[in-house]
Amino acid sequence: QKEVEQNSGPLSVPEGAIASLNCTYSDRGSQSFFWYRQYSGKSPELIMSIYSNGDKEDGRFTAQLNKASQYVSLLIRDSQPSDSATYLCAVKGDYKLSFGAGTTVTVRA
Amino acid sequence: DAEITQSPRHKITETGRQVTLACHQTWNHNNMFWYRQDLGHGLRLIHYSYGVHDTNKGEVSDGYSVSRSNTEDLPLTLESAASSQTSVYFCASSGFVGNGETQYFGPGTRLLVL
Numbered sequence: 001q002k003e004v005e006q007n008s009g010p011l012s013v014p015e016g017a018i019a020s021l022n023c024t025y026s027d028r029g030s031q032s033f034f035w036y037r038q039y040s041g042k043s044p045e046l047i048m049s050i051y052s053n054g055d056k057e058d059g060r061f062t063a064q065l066n067k068a069s070q071y072v073s074l075l076i077r078d079s080q081p082s083d084s085a086t087y088l089c090a091v092k093g094d095y096k097l098s099f100g101a102g103t104t105v106t107v108r109a
Numbered sequence: 110d111a112e113i114t115q116s117p118r119h120k121i122t123e124t125g126r127q128v129t130l131a132c133h134q135t136w137n138h139n140n141m142f143w144y145r146q147d148l149g150h151g152l153r154l155i156h157y158s159y160g161v162h163d164t165n166k167g168e169v170s171d172g173y174s175v176s177r178s179n180t181e182d183l184p185l186t187l188e189s190a191a192s193s194q195t196s197v198y199f200c201a202s203s204g205f206v207g208n209g210e211t212q213y214f215g216p217g218t219r220l221l222v223l
Contacts, residue, residue, distance in 0.1 A: 032209045043199055043214040044152070051209055088151065090212075096167065097142075097212055101151040 003027060004091050006100035015109050019076040023089030023100055026070070032092035033065055033072045037085045038102065044088055048074060079107045111136040113215035115200050121221045128187040130218050132200030140203040141183040142212065143167075143175060145196040152199065158183055190222045 006023045013019045021035075032051055036044035050056045050063040050072065062075040072091075076083055084107050089100040113134040122128050134141065143155040154167030156175040164175050172194060174186045187194055200215040 034211070043217050046211060046213070049209060049211060092210065095165075096154050096157065099152040101149060
């Protein structure tokens with residue numbers, strides 16, 4: 001079992017819709033969770049971090065964390081073409097950050 | 110502004126050659142990391158360092174080495190390059206922002222081993 005698993009995608013959504021990205025993790029002791037956005041040919045860029053159960057909103061992005069279910073998600077509201085990218089879920093364990101393989105999102109105009 | 114730089118940005122080398130990828134950060138972060146990214150595998154940790162003279166192996170460290178002689182730099186060396194090491198390499202450093210430790214990534218180095 002991989003440490004961090006994401007829905008494989010690709011995910012295609014119309015402009016203005018909500019994109020929903022899911023991530024599960026295996027280390028029950030994990031305390032820190034991150035979503036990175038990576039444009040093609042570029043480096044990962046942090047867009048959200050979440051540390052406690054519940055929702056955290058930042059602009060059009062909402063991260064949701066459920067530690068009991070070992071599940072973290074990212075919602076992108078009012079999706080824009082500029083949101084087209086690969087989204088990486090990352091989970092902080094004892095000493096390292098473990099990444100999922102990423103979900104590619106395409107927002108179609 | 111603080112940043113992380115990597116050099117070279119692109120490199121072509123031959124099997125068996127030694128290659129060193131440079132990483133330099135001006136964040137004054139103690140923690141630095143090297144990852145490789147391959148299609149279907151996501152980001153995998155090669156080596157990491159928690160401070161000067163500290164180095165640790167990650168999940169895919171075979172064939173790679175690092176050294177940390179100062180806070181700013183963590184060069185990655187491929188001792189004898191292999192075609193399986195063709196990849197995109199990212200350096201990262203981390204510091205505390207708000208409630209937790211956050212990693213910031215360099216622009217990456219694309220390495221092709223022929």
